[in-house]
Amino acid sequence: MTLWTAPEAEAATGGRAQGDWAVSGVSIDTRTLAPGDLFVALSAARDGHDFVAQALEKGAGAALVSRIPEGLAPDAPLLIVADVLKGLEALGRAARARTSARVVAVTGSVGKTSTKEMLAAMLSEQGATHASVASYNNHWGVPLTLARMPRESDFAIIEIGMNHPGEIAPLACLARPHVAMITTVAPAHLEAFDSIAGIAREKAAILDGVEPGGIAVLNADLEQSPILFAKAAECGAQAVGFGAKAKEYRLISAEITGDETRVQAETPLGPMAFSLATPGQHFAMNGLGALAACAALGADLQRAADSLARWTPYQGRGARERIALPGGTLTLLDDSYNANPASMAAALAVLAAARPEGQGRRIAVLGDMKELGPETEPLHAALARLPAMAAVDRVHCIGPLMGALHAALPVEKRGLLSASSAELAAQLAEVVGAGDVVLAKGSLSMGLAKCVDALRGMGQGNALSRDKT
Template sequence: MTLWTAKEAEAATGGRAQGDWSVNGISIDTRTIAQGDLFVALKAARDGHDFVAQALEKGAGAALVSRIPEGVADDAPLLIVDDVQTGLEALGAAGRARTDAKVVAVTGSVGKTSTKEMLACMLGDQGRTHAAVASYNNHWGVPLTLARMPQDTEFAVIEVGMNHPGEIAPLARQARPHVAMVTTVAAVHLEAFEDVAGIAREKAAIMEGLEPGGVAVLNADLAETPVLAEEADRMGAITRWFGTTSQDYHLGAVTLTGEETRAEATCAGVSKTLSIQSLGTHFAMNALGALAAVEALGADIDLAIQSLSRWSPVKGRGARLSVAVDGGTITVLDDSYNANPTSVAAALAVLAASPAQGRRIACLGDMGELGEDAAALHAGLATGDAMTHVDAVYSVGPLMQNLHAALPQGHAGKWFETSTDAAEALTHELAAGDILLVKGSNYMQLVRVVDALREMGQGS
């Protein structure tokens, strides 16, 4: 199916198209580019213009550029614009404008990617659904997701993230959601904010993009809930609240059994039972908010609950894998993509609730962007309730030395400087029946631990 023709892309961006081309996808990476994609030559660590020739050789249908790069023919299929980032944003705006899709945008300090995936699963069973891939939630990820959206899309799920003040509102205005959801607010990116209330105000800025009559789905259980309520009132958003203290979408008893989370909930006054094929009270909470968003979009909540029962986390976001070893298997909880104090506490609670024939072990890497309180926040993990059910904690990175020092001697495993060192050690120290949680900020590359274990046992 054609996504953009040369004339459509030219009109959308105000650029100049060379050739009469059409594309059926959009890519920013020559390593994963598909036949017929539009290659977008963004500038990041490297200038994308350096890879245009390679993209065209690999079968790209055209390239979005601000100049004709070296090694590219003068008559190559190109869309030439003044600035590639601005051109991508214009293409995204046009992609959003030409569709009648119902759009939900999701942000939050924790859980936005898994909630986005839940929504995509729920809505995908009720109509043609387009969603952000991976964690494409920043200044290029949001317009890229919008530009990739087929014109006949019925539901769209857009993830919106931030690292600094002022980032969310412009992205929300690009997405123009009918429903905006804030999963939670936590002590993340404190280097860029004075306090958590400032983070709450930035997250609330997702409501700046709401379409007229749009609905804000907000967490009722936070210390910063009054900030969200104040911002929603200021922007005139219709609100739907979810949580254990909410009457709109109320979370009741949550039971973790085996590999299933079951939750009793009341959705707009109607009792519902939720089933999720992964352990975690936080999954139940996010699912409840997602169901509120589903109803606000006009989709069927009962069908969504059925779809939810088939959902499971993706790699790096709580996915489970089994590694075959002599005498049995090792279970790995792969939560290696990101970490902050709130998400680590939630992951440790999952580990504590997981059945294990052997030991419950955590491999935790540094949590980034926590500001001047970083050392104390790492050490503070030692006093969490779930820690009493964890047999050993292997710590990775300079900040995690604070946790290593704070742990009782019986619980402190080894400290490693790098994830490579941890991977090497854990492949030798784990035994059949053990269950291992792997979690850390993405820059710590704890995925190396997961990959090493997967390779060791050809994990499934």
């Protein structure tokens, strides 16, 4: 399938095409580049122009550059623009303009990637669906996702994130969603904002990009919900609420039974029951919001609920694995990709509801939560007071900030306090065992994946079961 021809890309970017080429994909990384991709020579930690020759040798169909790197053949297939990032944005803008796909954009302090994956699982069974890869939700991830969108798409799901004020609105205006969903507002990136209300206003900026007559799917259960609904009114978007306090998609109950969450809700089409093949109140909430978004896009609500029942979290985002050990199994809750106070509370609630085997225990392996501003230490210490902590048997802490939690815990719950994930990973085999349920969670920079890998490495052979990732 041809995604871009040289004349199309030239017209989209205002650049100059060298050669007559066609590409079937768009890539920014030579490690994952597929033959036929357009390689985009972005400059980040390294200048992408240094890898153009390698990309072409690996079969790239062309390269998007702002200068011709040394050593290329005179007829190397190129698209030459003044600025590579702006060129990628232009491709994204053109891809959005040429498709008739119904577009949904998702943001939120917690749960946007999982919700995006829920939406992909539901919509892909009702039409050709294009979605963001992994957590490609920033200033290059959003235009890259758009530039990769086939023109024949029926649905598109764009994840939008932020670290600082002013980031979301330009990306939302690039995506031009018909539906925008805000999962929640919580303390995250507080060092860049003066308050949670400031975070709410930034999340609400996704509504600046909503198409005329569009729909805002909003969490109705937050202290900051009035900010979100006021922004919808300001932008002329129809507001649709989800949650226990919502009028439109009202959560009646979410019952966790083993590895499943059973949900009862009221919707504009009447009562609805649906299930998730993973435990978690937060998954139930985001699932309900995702169903509201599907309906807003024109998808069949019951078919979407049936598809949602087959979705499971993927690696690092709440995936559940059972690992064979001598004498039994260990259950791993891999939520290691990222963390803030709200997502930490949700993950600990899942751990508290888990059922250890035999004499097993509920064990948390927790790393520092970053970018929380001046309240960092109190926010870490406050985890000790969460209701879920009453059911947790032992907490192993990683990093200087988690030292505040370690000190706040009752002595009988205090586990190891380590400076790094690598240090704790080397000791995990001594402090966990068969029958235990182990949660691993922390900010991405803390490298909790090392602990996850160490737990998997304790297994005898392959994991007995592993959720789809």
